[in-house]
Amino acid sequence: MKDRYLKIFRKLKMHSEGCLIPFVVLGDPNFDISLNIICNIIENGADAIEVGIPFSDPLADGPIIQNANLRAISSKVTVLKCFNMIKYIRKKYPNIPIGLLTYSNLVFANGINNFYKKCYLCGLDSILIVDLPIEECTPFYKSSKKNDVSQIFICPPDINDKFLKKIVEISKSYIYLLSRPGVTGIDNNNSFNIKGICNKIKKFSSIPLVQGFGIHSSKQIKKILKLKIDGIVCGSIIVKQIEKYLNNENKIIKKINNLIVKFKNSTRKNYKIL
Amino acid sequence: MTILNSYFGKFGGMYVPQILVPALLQLEKYFVKYHDNKTFKKDMNYLLNNYAGRPTPLTLCNNLTKGTNTKLYLKREDLLHSGAHKINQVIGQALLAKKMKKKKIIAETGAGQHGVSTAMISALFNLKCSIYMGSKDIERQYTNVLKMKLLGAKIIPVVSGSKTLKSACNEAIRAWSHSYHDTHYMVGTSAGPHPYPSIVHRFQSIISLEAEKQILKLEDKYPEIIIACVGGGSNAIGIFSKFLSKNNIKLIGVEAGGNKNIKDHNSASLKYGKLGIYFGMKSKILQNYEGQIKESHSISAGLDFPSVGPEHTWLNYIKRVKYVTIQDHEAISAFKIICKKEGIIPALESSHALAYAIKIIKKDPTIKQTIIVNLSGRGDKDVLSVKNFIKS
Numbered sequence: 001m002k003d004r005y006l007k008i009f010r011k012l013k014m015h016s017e018g019c020l021i022p023f024v025v026l027g028d029p030n031f032d033i034s035l036n037i038i039c040n041i042i043e044n045g046a047d048a049i050e051v052g053i054p055f056s057d058p059l060a061d062g063p064i065i066q067n068a069n070l071r072a073i074s075s076k077v078t079v080l081k082c083f084n085m086i087k088y089i090r091k092k093y094p095n096i097p098i099g100l101l102t103y104s105n106l107v108f109a110n111g112i113n114n115f116y117k118k119c120y121l122c123g124l125d126s127i128l129i130v131d132l133p134i135e136e137c138t139p140f141y142k143s144s145k146k147n148d149v150s151q152i153f154i155c156p157p158d159i160n161d162k163f164l165k166k167i168v169e170i171s172k173s174y175i176y177l178l179s180r181p182g183v184t185g186i187d188n189n190n191s192f193n194i195k196g197i198c199n200k201i202k203k204f205s206s207i208p209l210v211q212g213f214g215i216h217s218s219k220q221i222k223k224i225l226k227l228k229i230d231g232i233v234c235g236s237i238i239v240k241q242i243e244k245y246l247n248n249e250n251k252i253i254k255k256i257n258n259l260i261v262k263f264k265n266s267t268r269k270n271y272k273i274l
Numbered sequence: 275m276t277i278l279n280s281y282f283g284k285f286g287g288m289y290v291p292q293i294l295v296p297a298l299l300q301l302e303k304y305f306v307k308y309h310d311n312k313t314f315k316k317d318m319n320y321l322l323n324n325y326a327g328r329p330t331p332l333t334l335c336n337n338l339t340k341g342t343n344t345k346l347y348l349k350r351e352d353l354l355h356s357g358a359h360k361i362n363q364v365i366g367q368a369l370l371a372k373k374m375k376k377k378k379i380i381a382e383t384g385a386g387q388h389g390v391s392t393a394m395i396s397a398l399f400n401l402k403c404s405i406y407m408g409s410k411d412i413e414r415q416y417t418n419v420l421k422m423k424l425l426g427a428k429i430i431p432v433v434s435g436s437k438t439l440k441s442a443c444n445e446a447i448r449a450w451s452h453s454y455h456d457t458h459y460m461v462g463t464s465a466g467p468h469p470y471p472s473i474v475h476r477f478q479s480i481i482s483l484e485a486e487k488q489i490l491k492l493e494d495k496y497p498e499i500i501i502a503c504v505g506g507g508s509n510a511i512g513i514f515s516k517f518l519s520k521n522n523i524k525l526i527g528v529e530a531g532g533n534k535n536i537k538d539h540n541s542a543s544l545k546y547g548k549l550g551i552y553f554g555m556k557s558k559i560l561q562n563y564e565g566q567i568k569e570s571h572s573i574s575a576g577l578d579f580p581s582v583g584p585e586h587t588w589l590n591y592i593k594r595v596k597y598v599t600i601q602d603h604e605a606i607s608a609f610k611i612i613c614k615k616e617g618i619i620p621a622l623e624s625s626h627a628l629a630y631a632i633k634i635i636k637k638d639p640t641i642k643q644t645i646i647v648n649l650s651g652r653g654d655k656d657v658l659s660v661k662n663f664i665k666s
Contacts, residue, residue: 049286056566057435057552059444060291060451066434079564106553109565131551133292135275157291181293183454 004097005173019231023050025068027077046202055103060130062185064236090123099126128152158217159194174208186216218266221232245266279467285584288467297454299608302469332488337615342639358651359385363477368395371458378402382446383462384439385419385576388462392608393427403427410437422655436569463506467554478512502648503626505577507586530572531599541556541570544597573602574622601625621651
């Protein structure tokens, strides 16, 4: 197993920092601008990056990321082009962990083993398939092991102990903890007791915990990292800048860079939010 | 793990975000616990008979078959309260929702027939009801939209994606992933993640249970052929259910062949689709070479869906059921014939099945045969679509 995640989580722990993992959809709003956005995200302080292959029916995503998927598909971004883009990013940034988020039909339609092999060859570290629960994961999981790509599983905040043991047993690199039920998006509806579930997971395992869904402010990031959570994924708030400044690439880059710098600072223990 | 087998052969499964798995397992648990329970069955039968209007008759079409040796019977699900077979399984799911102590119902709808049935049963059971419907379908099925509103349901127009049933299904799943704690997702067809295909099969099997008794009484023999239209596949699985084990009866499922018999303009996922994962299940799907789901097309909103229930994919795979296609213009022609000859206005969905029956009868009028077509719904909702089609 590649150890980029291991290295980054270890390094960040030594510095008492949380892991910032921004998410974008590959090819949003088009291939060239998307590549430029990703390079800027990495150069402005992301510790790892998660990228999505655009899918026609992204049912785990809210309107912001849904629209990003549709923009990318409209600009003729294909699965093959996505792999080429990841290959380029890997070559340029050999040490950053890169995770892929996708939907099961894209993996299945391209041949499960063939898809994972492509993931390995283009330098991906992990894959998260959002509509693939543990109950259906066997052929996908086998391929992930065979091709040395970490399979990431989602842990809902209201899950029982039996599931918890299972997820801890098969997870590699990190566990993706949901902030709340629902789909991706920017909202403050955070009624679930994340602390309880974090403590439970930590009792079973030392695998890093990364929280995602609905994260959009420095204050939130600080609050999350005060629990025993090792990192955060933020997607919709970043993708929203693309939607907002669709015809102005410079502005998109500027706005996203500002967010990355601000969010990265928020992952540092002693950083005070102004 | 699931209690029941979640697959039909290699088709089916539960391909949903992890957060929804406990809700599906809860539904399965309650279905297993109650579907054979004496009191549950008594409640269900009471509502089927005294609310929905079962049993529905088998009507012999004497005018249409004049001069031929065919006896054509229509299983009249159009005569049900709500106007379609959808009410059968909605009653069952609503009873389960009550047992699970869910307070709200969400559902997706294409033609609006499932939406109307869901709205009716929600009103009867005092459950808060929201119906997701593509904005394109809202336009073409407006009478059903009005009915749903009158019944107290909230209509949520879906403007993303195809703006048809496909988008409504996605949006309903999104909504359910927020609200599963107190909300039951009333899936309308024999598609979707386990246990929905098994639940819908069970509750719709009443159609074939009745049809078997009725045809034996009327003809003292089984029919040679049974035909039903297939979108997601609930009315077809309902009429096929009891006859699946009788191998000498030819079962035919009719998919929507769209407006041109080419791969890009139809809803015939068994004919033109390939195996994939969509709407929580592994089944045949209309998709492009790399797995993006295609938009389907049919004159009939109820068949306008890019996939099909996993049991149909299985029945196709083992060749127990023959699946064929009928194009828009053929369905319209059958619609007009049944109206004029038999005094029945069939749903455009069912008109696909009727069109294929007419094809069989015309092919050799001398053959002595008995055919049952499942008339899954009535066509009041479709008269404007038919008018627009004829105009264009």
